[in-house]
Amino acid sequence: MMNSIIFALMKIFLTFDYELFFGKQSGTVAKCMLEPTADLFKLAKGKDVAYTFFIDVGYLIQADRYPELFDEVTKVKSQIKEMINLGHDVQLHIHPHWEKARFTEGAWEMNTRNAYRLSVFDSEDRLAIVKSYKLYLEALIGREVISFRAGGWCIQPFSELRDVFKEVGLKIDSSVFHNGYLITNDYNVDFRRAPLKSKYKFEMNVCEEVKDGSFTEYQIASFRYRPSFYWMLYGLGKVLPSKHKMIGDGEFISQGGNKFLSLTGYTTTHVSTDGYYAKKLDAGLNKAEHLEHNEIIIIGHPKGNTTYSMNKLNKFIVNNHKKHTFTSFVKES
Ligand SMILES: [Zn+2]
Numbered sequence: 211m212m213n214s215i216i217f218a219l220m221k222i223f224l225t226f227d228y229e230l231f232f233g234k235q236s237g238t239v240a241k242c243m244l245e246p247t248a249d250l251f252k253l254a255k256g257k258d259v260a261y262t263f264f265i266d267v268g269y270l271i272q273a274d275r276y277p278e279l280f281d282e283v284t285k286v287k288s289q290i291k292e293m294i295n296l297g298h299d300v301q302l303h304i305h306p307h308w309e310k311a312r313f314t315e316g317a318w319e320m321n322t323r324n325a326y327r328l329s330v331f332d333s334e335d336r337l338a339i340v341k342s343y344k345l346y347l348e349a350l351i352g353r354e355v356i357s358f359r360a361g362g363w364c365i366q367p368f369s370e371l372r373d374v375f376k377e378v379g380l381k382i383d384s385s386v387f388h389n390g391y392l393i394t395n396d397y398n399v400d401f402r403r404a405p406l407k408s409k410y411k412f413e414m415n416v417c418e419e420v421k422d423g424s425f426t427e428y429q430i431a432s433f434r435y436r437p438s439f440y441w442m443l444y445g446l447g448k449v450l451p452s453k454h455k456m457i458g459d460g461e462f463i464s465q466g467g468n469k470f471l472s473l474t475g476y477t478t479t480h481v482s483t484d485g486y487y488a489k490k491l492d493a494g495l496n497k498a499e500h501l502e503h504n505e506i507i508i509i510g511h512p513k514g515n516t517t518y519s520m521n522k523l524n525k526f527i528v529n530n531h532k533k534h535t536f537t538s539f540v541k542e543s
Contacts, residue, residue: 219533219534219535220495220498220499220503220504220505220506220533220534220535221504221505221506221534221535221537221542222495222505222506222508222530222534222535222536222537223262223384223428223505223506223507223508223536223537223538223539224259224261224262224483224508224510224523224536225261225262225263225264225359225384225430225507225508225509225510226247226250226261226262226263226264226483226509226510226511226512227264227266227303227359227509227510227511228243228247228263228264228265228266228290228303228511228512229242229243229266229269229303229305229511229513230242230243230266230269230318230460230513231458231460231461231462231463231513232305232307232320232322232462232463233320233460233461233462233463233464234461235317235459235460235461236317236318236320236460237458237459237460237461237513238459238460239282239283239285239286240282241457241458241459241513242457242458242459242460242512242513243286243289243512243513244285244286244289245457246457246458246512246513246515247263247289247293247512248289249457249512249515249520250512250515250523251292251296253520253523253524253527254296254298254527254536257527257528257531257536258531258536259527259531259536260297260298260299260536260537260538260541261293261298261299261536261538262298262299262300262301262357262538262539262540263290263293263298263299263300263301264301264302264303264357264359264384265290265300265301265302265303265347266303266304266305266308266361267302267303267304267343267344267346267347268304268305268306268307268308268309268311268343269286269305269308270283270286270287270346270350271308271342271343271346272308272311272313273286273313275313276313278313279313287350290350290351291350291351294351294352294353298538299538299539299540299541300347300351300355301355301356301357301358301359301539301540302343302344302347302355302357302358302359302380303358303359303360303361304328304339304340304343304358304360304361305326305361305362306325306326306327306328306331306339306361307320307321307322307325307326307361309325309331309335309339310325322396322463323395323396326361326362326364326396326397326463327360327361327362327364327396327397327398328340328360328364328370328371329364329366329367329370329371329398333370336370336371336374337373337374337377337378340371340374340375340378340380341374341377341378344378344380354379355380356379356380356381356382356539356543357380357381357382357383357384357428357539358375358380358382358383358384358385359383359384359385360383360385362396362397362399362463363385363386363387363390363392363397363399363401363430364385364397364398364399365383365385365386365416366398366399366400366416366417367415368383368412368414368415368416369414369415372413372414375424375425376424380425381424381425381426381543382425382426382427382428382539382543383416383425383426383427383428384427384428384429384430384507384539385416385430386401386404386416386417386427386429386430387401387404387429387430387431387432387478387479387480388401388404388405388406388429388432388478389401389402389404389432389434389478390402390404390432390478390479390480391478392465392466392468393466394464394465394466394468395466396463396464397465397466400417401416401417403417403418404416404417404427404429405417405418405419406501407419407429407503408428408429408431408498408501408503408504408505408506408507409426409427409428409429409503409504409505410426410427410429411423411424411425411426411427412425412426412427413425428505428507428539429507430480430481430507430508430509431480431481431494431497431498431506431507431508432478432479432480432481433478433479433480433481433490433493433494433497434476434477434478435472435476435477435478435479435490436476437472437473437474437475437476439486439489439490440469440472440473440477441473442486443485443486443487444469444473446486446518447485447486452517453516453517453518454485454486454516454517454518455516456484456485456513456514456515456516457512457513457515457516458511458512458513458514458515460513480508480509481494481495481497481506481508481509482508482509482510482514483508483509483510483514483515483519483522483523484509484510484511484514484515484519485514485515485516485518485519486516486518486519487519488518488519488522488523488526489522491508491522491523491526492526494506494508495526495530510523
């Protein structure tokens, strides 16, 4: 009799934040959302691969107000419906600074100051934003939404969002990444105390496991990147733009001195499909296997696709789709 080969099946969540840029230039819907997402659809086709798209609903709500944006926002809405029709998952992503955004002279004017995180709004506004954005998305896709990713991962302090989550029926968060730390004028992220687990229950504090907590955290997988990785990342975009330039045509919001830190010492950030980060998809999966995690949550952004990253992601899917399951929140709930 043959010994049966036992190997742990990993649940792989490929999650994409579907959004424009929030720096000086938002970029175009065609290059940041529509085209790169259509490219992602192609990679998944015929392979039983479900992605999760976290939809930046604030954009839709604001864009609805401007007749000149009718065509582009109609295309975005129809692509979101296509996600559902293709078997992908659609969940809630909130960048509350859309509340203060205005479209003037053909461009978005973003004002992130005192608006980048839900925690800077008062409790009434927090509830109104989360509730209305969630209802908007549910009306668009025709089903309930239970998972959340905070814009810029700014989910803290969760004690200020707990009652909102309860009231609107959000049960899952996927904003935390172990050892993540990013404090700037806009960001307020400190996940250094988060458990080294892919999934855990919590109640008042997203970084503290509570066995019978009301909510489940699906942590985004994190990875320790060496400085040489970033020298390559920043250098290749300049030297080999055809392979390494992101399709998204906007500008990132400033992350303070983060670039300098990443070039001079080890830093922790996500396992990601974005640009050069896709180099570490296999290493990220190996780390999750080594830690004996049952799932790995990988983050990406359609706007962050490069020729290089799509090639790497394609290989990652081809090599793993028979060994592991590419699943989503709606499939697991
Ligand atoms: Zn986002």
